Amino acid sequence: MNAPPPLKRIRESRLFWPLAALFIILLFDAIFVPSFFKIGVQDGHLYGNLIDVVNNGAPLMLVAIGMTMVIATGGVDLSVGAVIAISAAMGAVLINPALGDRLITNDILTKDATNTPLVIIVIANLLAGTLCGLWNGMLVSRARIQPMVATLILMVAGRGIAQLITNGQIMTIYYTPYFWFGNGFILGLPVSVYIVALVFIVASLIVRRTPIGLFVEAVGINPKATFYAGISEKNIKLMAYAFCGFCSAIAGLILSSYVHSADGNNNGLNYELDAILAVVMGGTLMSGGRFSLFGSIIGALVIWTFTLSMYALGVPDKALLAGRAVLVLIVILLYSDQSRRLLSRLFDRKGARHGATH
Amino acid sequence: MTDDRELVAMRGITKAFPGVVALEDITFSLRKGEIHALMGENGAGKSTLIKVLTGVEHPDRGTIALEGKQVQVRSPQQSQALGISTVYQEVNLCTNLSVAENIMLGREPRRLGSIHWKKLNALAEQALGRLGIDLDVTQPLENYSVAIQQMVAIARALAILAVRVLILDEPTSSLDMQETARLFDVMRKLKGEGIGIIFITHFLDQVYQVADRITVLRNGKYIGTYDTASLSRVELVATMLGRNLSDLHAVAQAKVEIAPKAAHACVAEAKGLGLKGSLAAIDLSLNAGEVVGVAGLLGSGRTELARLIFGVDAPDSGSLSIDGQKVERFSPHESLKRGIALCPEDRKAEGIVGELSIRENIILALQARYGWFKVLNTQKQYEIAAQYIKLLGIRTPSPDQLVKNLSGGNQQKVILARWIVTQPHVLILDEPTRGIDVGAKVEIQKLVLDLVKEGMAIIFISSELEEVLRISQRILVMRDRKKVAEYAGDVNDQTIMHTMAGDL
Structure with a gap:
C-alpha cells in the first residue's frame, strides 16, 4: 500500500483540526493581544493568561476525558455538570466544622478548620461522583434506557440532590488546606495542571496498554457484534459512565476549591455542553467508536483559550456566548463531510477520494 | 459495435481506491429485455461496477451510455432519474416504518402539503401486486420475514417511474426456493416489458435458470461476456476462479477420508434444551471431530438453536453440558471461556x-x-x-x-x-457461506473439514442443502422451530427436502 504523502497524512490525522484551531486562536492573540502571552512570576508562581487557560480549563479537561469514554461507547452523559455540583456539595458539607456539632454558631461555621480528615473529604467527594456515574451506567447498560434520556434524569435531579446535601444553602468554604486543589502551586505551576496530567496519563495507559480501549471502540461501533464476540458490552458501558462520574467528581473538587464554595445551582453549570463540544472538536465522533483522549484535551484548551482571549480583548461577558456560538459554528462546519471533501479537493487537485468502500 | 437494442454501455471503466484498483478497464453492456448475470468472486469488482452505474462512486476513467446517449451519473438521485433502480445485497430499509412508507419513501403522494396516506397505501399495494404479493402494507416492516423485506425492497425499486434498468444485487440470498421462483417470475415479466435486468448472484443454478447472458469479472478485470446457453457450468466456474476445479473435488473426497474416525468423545450434549417462543425442546449430542449439519428453511429454528447453544439466549427448559460439565450461566462470554464459538448469520449486524x-x-x-x-x-x-x-x-x-x-x-x-x-471445541457456523462466491465457499468448506480433522466439533447451518450434505457426518432437520429428524450416514437430498417440507 502506498503511503500517502506526509502533508496529506498530517491533514488527515485526527488531531489536525483541533491543533489547527488552537494555533489559529493563538495566532490571533499574537497579533491583536500580544499581552496574552506574557507570563510573569509572583511569589515563585507563574501567572499570566496562558497559565489561566490551563488552570481554569482543568475541570473541563477532566470532564472531557470522562466524556470521551462515554461518547466512544456510543453514548453521552448530560449529567456531568450536576455531578460536579454533587461532588462539590459533598466536599463542602464534610468540611463544615459544624458537622456533628450541636451548637452551631457563626464563629464555628467560618472557622478555618474541619473535623473531617482531608483524605476522607476527598474520597467522599470522588465516591459521590463515581456512584452517580454508576447510576447512569446502570440505567444505560442494564435498564437499556437511551443515554441521553438516562443521563437527563441525573442532570435535572442532580442539582436538587446537591442542594439537599447543602440544605439549600450556598456553602462557603473556609478551610485553607482544601483550597490547595484549585489554587495551589507546585514548582510554579497550578496543582490542577498536575491533576489533569495524572488523570490523562493514567487513563491513556489504561485504554491503550490494556484491551479496554479496543473494547470501548468496538462497543461504540457495533455493540451487538461485540457482545457476540464474548465481550460484556454492558460492563464496558458501566465502566465508561462510572469513569466519567469519577472525572466529573475531580472537576467538582477543583472547582469548589477554586471558588471557595459549593453552590448546587451554579457549580459546573453548562459543563456537559462544553465537554461534548471539547470531545467532538477533539475528533471523536458522537456516533461512537474511535476516540482520542488527547484530542479532547486539546478541544477543552481551545474552548478556554478562546474564552480567555475574548476576555483579554475586552469583549463583555454578555457578548461572550455569542462569540462562542461563532466558534461552535465554525467547528461544526469544518468537521462536516461536505467541507472536508471540499478542502480535500482544494489540497490535492487530483481529488482521489479516500476511505471509499468497494 | 452499435446495437439498437443496447440499453446500457459502459466502456473502459476504471476506478482505484487507495491501495487497490477496484476496476480496470471494464466493459459492460445491457440490452433491453435482457437478464444479464454479473458474475465474479468476492472482490472481483461487481459491487463497485454497480456503484459506478448508480452514481455512488465516480469512475476515474471510462464512459457510460444509456440508449446510445453519453451520460454522467453523478449521484444516486440522478441515476434514479435516468431510470436505473437498484436493490442492494443487504436489505437497506427502515424496519420500523410501515411497508407502504418504505416503498414510497421520498415519493409520498401529497394532498394540501400533507401526505395522502390512503393513496400512499394504495400505491404501495399496487407495487407489491406487481410482484404477486398481498400483505398488510400498514404494518411495520419488522413484522415480516427477511424474505418479505427483500420483496419490499424490490417493490420499492420498481415503484420508481419508468424503470429502464433494474439492478438486483444478491436478491435471492435470503429467499427460500418458493420465493426465489416467484421472484424469477417477476423478473421474466419485467424482462417482457423491455426492462434490462442486471442480476448479481452466487447461485449458479439461478443464473442458468433466468440469465440470458453472463459477464464475468475477476480481480477488477473484465474477463468476458458469454451467452448462457453456450457456456457450461464448469467453464463458468473455471472462468470465475481463473483456475481448475480440482479444489472442488478435494472437498468431496475429504469427507470420505475422515468419516471412519468420527467416533470421538462427546463434547456437547443438549437434553430437552428449549426456550418458549423460540425453540421447542431439543436433544442433540455432538462429538469431537464431526460435522453436524443443520438443514431447514428460514425460520425453522436453526438460528435459534445456535443462539441457545452459544448462550445469546438463555434456555428456559432442559440442560446443556459442554465437556461433561453442565452449563449454568448462559452468555457469549461464558461460552467463549468454555470453548464454544459462533459465527452468526447476520454478518453485518x-x-x-x-x-x-x-x-x-x-x-x-x-x-x-x-x-x-x-x-x-x-x-x-x-x-x-x-x-x-x-x-x-x-x-x-x-x-x-x-x-x-x-x-x-x-x-x-x-x-x-x-x-x-x-x-474452540465447538464451532457453530450459521450460514457461513451465504452471499459469498464459489471460490471462497470451497475454501471455507475445506477449512471446516481441516478443523474437524484436528478434533473440533462443528455445527454447520446452511440453506444450501448440497453443501450440508457434502460436509456433514450427521444431519439435523428442523421445521417450525422443532427438530424433526436426524440422519446419519447416507441420505439423499430428496429425503431431506421432503423432511424439511414436512410431507414425509
Whole structure:
C-alpha cells in the first residue's frame, strides 16, 4: 500500500483540526493581544493568561476525558455538570466544622478548620461522583434506557440532590488546606495542571496498554457484534459512565476549591455542553467508536483559550456566548463531510477520494 | 459495435481506491429485455461496477451510455432519474416504518402539503401486486420475514417511474426456493416489458435458470461476456476462479477420508434444551471431530438453536453440558471461556466491527477471553493477523485495512479467523457461506473439514442443502422451530427436502 504523502497524512490525522484551531486562536492573540502571552512570576508562581487557560480549563479537561469514554461507547452523559455540583456539595458539607456539632454558631461555621480528615473529604467527594456515574451506567447498560434520556434524569435531579446535601444553602468554604486543589502551586505551576496530567496519563495507559480501549471502540461501533464476540458490552458501558462520574467528581473538587464554595445551582453549570463540544472538536465522533483522549484535551484548551482571549480583548461577558456560538459554528462546519471533501479537493487537485468502500 | 437494442454501455471503466484498483478497464453492456448475470468472486469488482452505474462512486476513467446517449451519473438521485433502480445485497430499509412508507419513501403522494396516506397505501399495494404479493402494507416492516423485506425492497425499486434498468444485487440470498421462483417470475415479466435486468448472484443454478447472458469479472478485470446457453457450468466456474476445479473435488473426497474416525468423545450434549417462543425442546449430542449439519428453511429454528447453544439466549427448559460439565450461566462470554464459538448469520449486524481493522477484528474474541487486563501485545496481534490472513486467504493490502472496506466473503473469513484463533471445541457456523462466491465457499468448506480433522466439533447451518450434505457426518432437520429428524450416514437430498417440507 502506498503511503500517502506526509502533508496529506498530517491533514488527515485526527488531531489536525483541533491543533489547527488552537494555533489559529493563538495566532490571533499574537497579533491583536500580544499581552496574552506574557507570563510573569509572583511569589515563585507563574501567572499570566496562558497559565489561566490551563488552570481554569482543568475541570473541563477532566470532564472531557470522562466524556470521551462515554461518547466512544456510543453514548453521552448530560449529567456531568450536576455531578460536579454533587461532588462539590459533598466536599463542602464534610468540611463544615459544624458537622456533628450541636451548637452551631457563626464563629464555628467560618472557622478555618474541619473535623473531617482531608483524605476522607476527598474520597467522599470522588465516591459521590463515581456512584452517580454508576447510576447512569446502570440505567444505560442494564435498564437499556437511551443515554441521553438516562443521563437527563441525573442532570435535572442532580442539582436538587446537591442542594439537599447543602440544605439549600450556598456553602462557603473556609478551610485553607482544601483550597490547595484549585489554587495551589507546585514548582510554579497550578496543582490542577498536575491533576489533569495524572488523570490523562493514567487513563491513556489504561485504554491503550490494556484491551479496554479496543473494547470501548468496538462497543461504540457495533455493540451487538461485540457482545457476540464474548465481550460484556454492558460492563464496558458501566465502566465508561462510572469513569466519567469519577472525572466529573475531580472537576467538582477543583472547582469548589477554586471558588471557595459549593453552590448546587451554579457549580459546573453548562459543563456537559462544553465537554461534548471539547470531545467532538477533539475528533471523536458522537456516533461512537474511535476516540482520542488527547484530542479532547486539546478541544477543552481551545474552548478556554478562546474564552480567555475574548476576555483579554475586552469583549463583555454578555457578548461572550455569542462569540462562542461563532466558534461552535465554525467547528461544526469544518468537521462536516461536505467541507472536508471540499478542502480535500482544494489540497490535492487530483481529488482521489479516500476511505471509499468497494 | 452499435446495437439498437443496447440499453446500457459502459466502456473502459476504471476506478482505484487507495491501495487497490477496484476496476480496470471494464466493459459492460445491457440490452433491453435482457437478464444479464454479473458474475465474479468476492472482490472481483461487481459491487463497485454497480456503484459506478448508480452514481455512488465516480469512475476515474471510462464512459457510460444509456440508449446510445453519453451520460454522467453523478449521484444516486440522478441515476434514479435516468431510470436505473437498484436493490442492494443487504436489505437497506427502515424496519420500523410501515411497508407502504418504505416503498414510497421520498415519493409520498401529497394532498394540501400533507401526505395522502390512503393513496400512499394504495400505491404501495399496487407495487407489491406487481410482484404477486398481498400483505398488510400498514404494518411495520419488522413484522415480516427477511424474505418479505427483500420483496419490499424490490417493490420499492420498481415503484420508481419508468424503470429502464433494474439492478438486483444478491436478491435471492435470503429467499427460500418458493420465493426465489416467484421472484424469477417477476423478473421474466419485467424482462417482457423491455426492462434490462442486471442480476448479481452466487447461485449458479439461478443464473442458468433466468440469465440470458453472463459477464464475468475477476480481480477488477473484465474477463468476458458469454451467452448462457453456450457456456457450461464448469467453464463458468473455471472462468470465475481463473483456475481448475480440482479444489472442488478435494472437498468431496475429504469427507470420505475422515468419516471412519468420527467416533470421538462427546463434547456437547443438549437434553430437552428449549426456550418458549423460540425453540421447542431439543436433544442433540455432538462429538469431537464431526460435522453436524443443520438443514431447514428460514425460520425453522436453526438460528435459534445456535443462539441457545452459544448462550445469546438463555434456555428456559432442559440442560446443556459442554465437556461433561453442565452449563449454568448462559452468555457469549461464558461460552467463549468454555470453548464454544459462533459465527452468526447476520454478518453485518452481529459479526463485523466495521470501523476496526482486520487485525483488531481477528483478535477481538481472543482478547475478550483474556479479559480486561491481560494484554495481547501489538506485535503478537500482527503475527496472529498475518498468520490468519494467509491461512484463510483474506484478500487485503494490509492487516490495518478497515473491515468495512472488505468484500463480503473476506469479511466472513475475518469472522471465522476471530473464532478459530480462540481454538474452540465447538464451532457453530450459521450460514457461513451465504452471499459469498464459489471460490471462497470451497475454501471455507475445506477449512471446516481441516478443523474437524484436528478434533473440533462443528455445527454447520446452511440453506444450501448440497453443501450440508457434502460436509456433514450427521444431519439435523428442523421445521417450525422443532427438530424433526436426524440422519446419519447416507441420505439423499430428496429425503431431506421432503423432511424439511414436512410431507414425509
